[in-house]
Amino acid sequence: MSAPRRKPVEALSEEEAAEELAALAAEIAHHRDLYYRKDAPAISDAEYDALEARNAAIEARFPALVRADSPSLRVGAAPSEAFAKLRHGEPMLSLDNVFDAGEFAEFCARIRRFLRLDADEPLRFVGEPKIDGLSINLVYEDGVFVRGATRGDGIEGEDVTANLRTIADLPQRLKGRFPARIEVRGEVYMEKADFLAFREAQAKAAAEREARRQRGEKLGEAVVIPANPRNAAAGSVRQLDPRVTAARPLKLIAYAMGAASEAPAQTHWEYLARLAEWGFRTNPLSRLVASEAEAEAFQAEMAERRASLAYDIDGVVYKLDRLDWQARLGFVGRAPRWAVAWKFPAERATTRLLAIEIQVGRTGALTPRAVMEPVNVGGVVVRHATLHNEDEIARKDIRIGDTVIIQRAGDVIPQIVGVVKEKRPKGAEPYVFPTACPVCGSHAVRPEGEVVRRCTGGLTCPAQTVERLKHFASRRAMDIEGLGEENIEQLFREGLVKSPADIFRLHRHAETMRHWEGWGERKIAKLLEAIEARRRVPLDRFIFALGIRRIGEANARLLARHYHTVEAWRERMIAARIAGSEAREELGSIQGIGPAIAEELVEFFAEPRNRAALDDLLREVTPEPVAVEAAGDSPFAGRTVVFTGTLATMTRDEAEAMAERLGAKVTKSVSRKTDFVIVGADAGSKATRAAELGVRTLSEAEWRAMAGIG
Numbered sequence: 182m183s184a185p186r187r188k189p190v191e192a193l194s195e196e197e198a199a200e201e202l203a204a205l206a207a208e209i210a211h212h213r214d215l216y217y218r219k220d221a222p223a224i225s226d227a228e229y230d231a232l233e234a235r236n237a238a239i240e241a242r243f244p245a246l247v248r249a250d251s252p253s254l255r256v257g258a259a260p261s262e263a264f265a266k267l268r269h270g271e272p273m274l275s276l277d278n279v280f281d282a283g284e285f286a287e288f289c290a291r292i293r294r295f296l297r298l299d300a301d302e303p304l305r306f307v308g309e310p311k312i313d314g315l316s317i318n319l320v321y322e323d324g325v326f327v328r329g330a331t332r333g334d335g336i337e338g339e340d341v342t343a344n345l346r347t348i349a350d351l352p353q354r355l356k357g358r359f360p361a362r363i364e365v366r367g368e369v370y371m372e373k374a375d376f377l378a379f380r381e382a383q384a385k386a387a388a389e390r391e392a393r394r395q396r397g398e399k400l401g402e403a404v405v406i407p408a409n410p411r412n413a414a415a416g417s418v419r420q421l422d423p424r425v426t427a428a429r430p431l432k433l434i435a436y437a438m439g440a441a442s443e444a445p446a447q448t449h450w451e452y453l454a455r456l457a458e459w460g461f462r463t464n465p466l467s468r469l470v471a472s473e474a475e476a477e478a479f480q481a482e483m484a485e486r487r488a489s490l491a492y493d494i495d496g497v498v499y500k501l502d503r504l505d506w507q508a509r510l511g512f513v514g515r516a517p518r519w520a521v522a523w524k525f526p527a528e529r530a531t532t533r534l535l536a537i538e539i540q541v542g543r544t545g546a547l548t549p550r551a552v553m554e555p556v557n558v559g560g561v562v563v564r565h566a567t568l569h570n571e572d573e574i575a576r577k578d579i580r581i582g583d584t585v586i587i588q589r590a591g592d593v594i595p596q597i598v599g600v601v602k603e604k605r606p607k608g609a610e611p612y613v614f615p616t617a618c619p620v621c622g623s624h625a626v627r628p629e630g631e632v633v634r635r636c637t638g639g640l641t642c643p644a645q646t647v648e649r650l651k652h653f654a655s656r657r658a659m660d661i662e663g664l665g666e667e668n669i670e671q672l673f674r675e676g677l678v679k680s681p682a683d684i685f686r687l688h689r690h691a692e693t694m695r696h697w698e699g700w701g702e703r704k705i706a707k708l709l710e711a712i713e714a715r716r717r718v719p720l721d722r723f724i725f726a727l728g729i730r731r732i733g734e735a736n737a738r739l740l741a742r743h744y745h746t747v748e749a750w751r752e753r754m755i756a757a758r759i760a761g762s763e764a765r766e767e768l769g770s771i772q773g774i775g776p777a778i779a780e781e782l783v784e785f786f787a788e789p790r791n792r793a794a795l796d797d798l799l800r801e802v803t804p805e806p807v808a809v810e811a812a813g814d815s816p817f818a819g820r821t822v823v824f825t826g827t828l829a830t831m832t833r834d835e836a837e838a839m840a841e842r843l844g845a846k847v848t849k850s851v852s853r854k855t856d857f858v859i860v861g862a863d864a865g866s867k868a869t870r871a872a873e874l875g876v877r878t879l880s881e882a883e884w885r886a887m888a889g890i891g
């Protein structure tokens with residue numbers, strides 16, 4: 182894998198540097214895996230160090246090219262395995278973005294609609310500068326800091342308690358009056374000046390290390406040169422040795438609340454005051470804004486002050502001030518309805534369009550993607566941009582070789598906003614969109630009135646097959662851990678997995694996989710274990726995992742709730758093929774399933790290969806019925822339930838409201854009349870009492886399953 186690299190770093194062009202950094206990232210990751218996980222290094226320590234040094238030297242010369250997956254930003258093999266997992270008392274959410282006053286007004290209108298407020302009812306928000314750092318969750322018990330974690334996937338993060346304790350801004354003990362148990366959320370960050378000084382010191386250390394290497398001396402730990410303050414903060418918090426974290430100039434600002442044993446305030450503004458009383462640093466620039474107009478003025482003011490602040494901000498977070506309204510609004514997906522990040526305008530840059538790649542998706546859609554000369558757009562190196570569809574390319578008249586203006590806004594995939602026509606090379610031809618699938622060669626057709634062209638190869642198209650497999654195993658579908666995109670591609674390439682059912686027969690091929698590079702005993706055992714764990718899944722996940730066009734998570738849930746069992750669903754879908762049949766009428770009558778969706782389902786089941794693949798899969802997997810959310814049918818209808826402890830996936834209020842919707846009577850204390858006690862984390866006497874009285878207790882997962890929450 183390691184080719185000799187003789188070209189001196191000084192002689193590299195930017196393009197060559199980007200290419201080599203990509204290769205080095207893959208190569209170093211590979212050797213770390215061999216070394217740390219498999220205890221089977223393939224190269225000497227000196228050779229390995231040379232790779233890291235080369236990577237560091239190129240990064241030092243081209244700081245803008247530092248990759249998100251750069252080995253210099255990671256320690257060891259898989260940093261996420263270096264820390265214990267910690268489950269947050271309440272999920273840590275992200276925020277939706279808006280970019281202008283119009284979008285902010287829409288956000289406000291949605292709040293008013295949801296709360297049934299008059300259009301002229303003023304909404305009061307707290308505006309907080311959005312600092313670009315690392316968000317963390319801090320748990321205080323009886324006022325004492327006991328645990329702290331990174332956000333992770335929002336449900337569980339990494340336990341970085343020891344490292345967080347070294348941050349001077351973090352109160353080890355709360356002052357004044359506080360709830361017995363509370364989660365405080367905030368941002369760990371590095372100020373701009375501290376970052377620059379730190380970066381310089383790291384660069385110096387890297388140079389010294391390089392000199393030692395050339396003298397053939399012992400090297401010690403690799404030196405990381407962070408690309409931006411965010412990476413510097415994140416890397417510092419995720420150190421294995423807290424003494425390293427302690428030496429870093431980290432700051433902490435508190436701004437949000439997680440689970441709490443009692444409400445410490447009625448408004449967010451008041452909550453910020455509590456945080457300050459308890460001893461946290463809060464942002465002095467945060468402001469109460471009484472209307473949309475005031476928010477707009479604050480936004481303009483912050484945009485102006487942005488450059489002169491001691492830290493980087495990328496926008497302003499607006500949070501509805503009233504906490505009772507926040508609770509009623511709740512969440513959609515991963516973001517609250519009551520808060521939004523109003524980002525500063527997108528950053529732009531120009532670069533050259535080298536090629537247009539066509540990707541083939543799970544449902545055969547051909548999606549064009551721009552491949553460009555790497556360019557730095559607001560601190561991130563961009564090489565690809567989405568081109569949406571063929572009409573978009575024609576409308577903007579984008580040609581290969583053109584100088585294009587690209588724009589990156591927040592976490593959004595970069596887009597091409599236009600072409601610099603004056604710089605168009607002579608002879609550049611308008612782009613002709615392919616009419617055949619670039620992977621299987623089948624016709625690619627575009628039905629009247631649609632913008633997407635699709636490969637007609639169906640299950641015979643390898644690209645579609647692989648994409649379906651990726652979808653099947655993905656987190657929101659079957660959620661098979663360790664079966665990520667790369668592994669699926671390899672398993673498919675090697676011919677071991679051609680259909681979803683093959684995944685569950687993979688155990689027969691353990692011996693074959695053992696011979697593959699990078700597939701150690703442990704990796705195989707873990708993968709097979711993860712597969713076995715998913716032989717029983719809720720029916721809605723199963724239906725979603727099949728990847729039928731237009732059947733997203735919500736529609737899958739509707740189908741699962743309506744048909745209860747996979748057998749019933751399968752049988753009724755096949756019967757629904759006949760127009761006007763009772764089964765077809767039934768499908769059409771399901772609230773939320775429109776004619777287009779029904780059509781897709783019928784088409785899927787009309788294809789014999791799809792039915793064969795499904796039946797094959799059902800020999801391996803047992804989908805489990807989901808409970809129905811209809812008061813009459815629910816196992817909770819007419820029952821008395823009590824919630825105790827902290828639920829991880831929903832608030833107590835939300836859970837109680839849901840139980841009531843299912844026809845339950847919710848009470849606060851456990852008695853002989855209680856039918857179910859739902860036990861969350863850290864439950865106390867109520868759980869004990871339930872056991873004494875022989876009342877049935879449910880875990881959070883059991884409650885969710887019985888309540889039919891996906």
Ligand code: IVH
Binds near residue numbers: 309312313314332498
């Ligand atoms: S509140 C439900 N407040 O932005 C509210 N987040 O996209 C969730 N952030 O992961 C977060 N400053 O890292 C909040 N004043 C602020 C923030 C802030 C920065 C970051 C945070 C979070 C991300 C959400």
